[in-house]
Amino acid sequence: MTLIDGKLVSSVIKDRVQAEVAVLKDKTGKVPGLAVVLVGEDPASAVYVKNKNKTCEKVGFQSLSHNLPADTDEATLLKLVGDLNSDDSVHGILVQLPLPKQIDSQRVLEAIDPRKDVDGFHPVNVGHLASGVKTLAPCTPAGIIEMLDHYKIDIEGKRAVIIGRSNIVGKPMAMLLLQRNATITICHSRTKDLPAVAREADIVVGAIGKPRFVTADFVKDGAVVIDVGINRVDGKLVGDVDFDNVAEKCSFITPVPGGVGPMTIAMLMQNTLTAFKSIHNL
Ligand SMILES: NC(=O)C1=CN([C@@H]2O[C@H](COP(=O)(O)OP(=O)(O)OC[C@H]3O[C@@H](n4cnc5c(N)ncnc54)[C@H](OP(=O)(O)O)[C@@H]3O)[C@@H](O)[C@H]2O)C=CC1
Numbered sequence: 575m576t577l578i579d580g581k582l583v584s585s586v587i588k589d590r591v592q593a594e595v596a597v598l599k600d601k602t603g604k605v606p607g608l609a610v611v612l613v614g615e616d617p618a619s620a621v622y623v624k625n626k627n628k629t630c631e632k633v634g635f636q637s638l639s640h641n642l643p644a645d646t647d648e649a650t651l652l653k654l655v656g657d658l659n660s661d662d663s664v665h666g667i668l669v670q671l672p673l674p675k676q677i678d679s680q681r682v683l684e685a686i687d688p689r690k691d692v693d694g695f696h697p698v699n700v701g702h703l704a705s706g707v708k709t710l711a712p713c714t715p716a717g718i719i720e721m722l723d724h725y726k727i728d729i730e731g732k733r734a735v736i737i738g739r740s741n742i743v744g745k746p747m748a749m750l751l752l753q754r755n756a757t758i759t760i761c762h763s764r765t766k767d768l769p770a771v772a773r774e775a776d777i778v779v780g781a782i783g784k785p786r787f788v789t790a791d792f793v794k795d796g797a798v799v800i801d802v803g804i805n806r807v808d809g810k811l812v813g814d815v816d817f818d819n820v821a822e823k824c825s826f827i828t829p830v831p832g833g834v835g836p837m838t839i840a841m842l843m844q845n846t847l848t849a850f851k852s853i854h855n856l
C-alpha cells in the first residue's frame with residue numbers, strides 16, 4: 575500500500591505557482607488577488623480561510639478576507655460580490671459554503687463574474703466542464719486528478735465509483751474522471767447495494783461527510799481509495815474512509831489530514847493564477 579502524500583504534491587504545485595507569480599510581477603507590476611467571503615462563524619470554515627490566507631502570502635498573492643455576520647442579508651452579499659467583480663485588483667472570488675439559510679446560494683454563485691469564479695461553481699463554468707471545454711474546474715476534484723497523475727495512477731479505462739453527488743465534489747469529480755476516460759458511477763443516499771457497487775471500482779472516491787463510512791467491505795483488493803471527508807470526531811479530524819481497515823486492502827490511499835485538503839488549497843492558488851492570466855491576457 576502506498577500513502578498518497580497530499581502535502582507533498584500540494585507543495586510542488588504551490589512552488590510552481592509562486593515561481594510564476596514572481597515572473598509575472600516583474601513583467602506586469604501586478605500580482606493575483608484572491609477575495610474570500612465568509613458569512614457567519616462556522617469554525618471549520620474559519621480554519622480553511624486561515625489556511626488560504628497563509629498560502630496566499632506564501633505564493634505572493636494579495637489576499638482579502640471579508641467576514642460578514644451570520645445575519646447578513648442576500649442583498650448585502652450580492653452588493654459585495656458586485657463590488658469584487660468590478661475591483662481590478664481582485665482576480666479570484668470565493669464565497670465560502672454553506673451560506674446561512676436566509677441566503678439563496680445559487681443566486682450568489684451566479685452573481686460572481688465567471689472569469690473570477692475560482693471555485694468553478696458558476697453555471698457557465700459548470701457547463702464548460704460538462705462540455706469538455708477548458709475552464710476553471712472545482713478545486714477539490716481538480717486536486718484529486720493532480721494527485722493521481724503525480725503518483726502515475728492510470729485513469730483511462732478504469733472503473734471509478736464516486737460516493738456523493740454534491741455540486742462541489744461528487745459531480746465535478748465525475749466530469750473530470752470521465753474526461754480522462756474512466757468509466758464512472760456516481761452513488762448517493764438512494765443507491766442500492768452500495769458496498770457491492772463500490773467493490774467494482776478500481777478507483778473509489780468517498781465524499782459523503784460521514785466519518786469512516788467507507789469500510790473495507792466497500793473496497794476491492796488493490797483499489798485506489800481517495801478520501802475527501804473532513805469530519806471532526808472528539809476534536810480529531812477524520813475522513814469518510816475507515817483508514818486502518820481499508821489501508822490493508824488497497825494499492826493507494828489518501829490520509830486525512832494531509833491528503834485531499836491541502837490539494838484543494840493548492841488548486842485554489844492555481845485557479846487564481848489562471849484567472850489572473852486570462853483577465854490580463856498573459
Ligand atoms: N478536503 C476538501 O478539500 C473538502 C472536503 N469536503 C468534505 O467532503 C465531505 C463531502 O462534502 P460535500 O460533497 O460538500 O457534502 P454534501 O453533504 O453536499 O454531499 C454528501 C453526499 O453524500 C451522499 N450521502 C450521504 N449519506 C449517504 C449514505 N448513507 N449513503 C450514500 N451516500 C450518502 C449524499 O447523498 P444525497 O445526495 O442522496 O443526499 C450526498 O450526495 C464532507 O465531509 C466535507 O466536509 C468538502 C469539500 C472540500
Ligand SMILES: Nc1nc(=O)c2c([nH]1)NC[C@@H]1CN(c3ccc(C(=O)N[C@@H](CCC(=O)O)C(=O)O)cc3)C=[N+]21
Pocket residue numbers: 619621622625668669670671672693713714804811830831832833834835836838839
Ligand atoms: N466555496 C467553497 N469552496 C470550498 O472549496 C469549500 C467550501 N466552500 N466550504 C468548505 C469546504 C471544505 N474545504 C476544505 C478545504 C481544505 C481543507 C484543508 O486544508 N484540510 C487540511 C487541514 C485541515 C485541518 O488541519 O484543520 C487537511 O485535510 O490536511 C479542509 C476543507 C473546502 N471547502
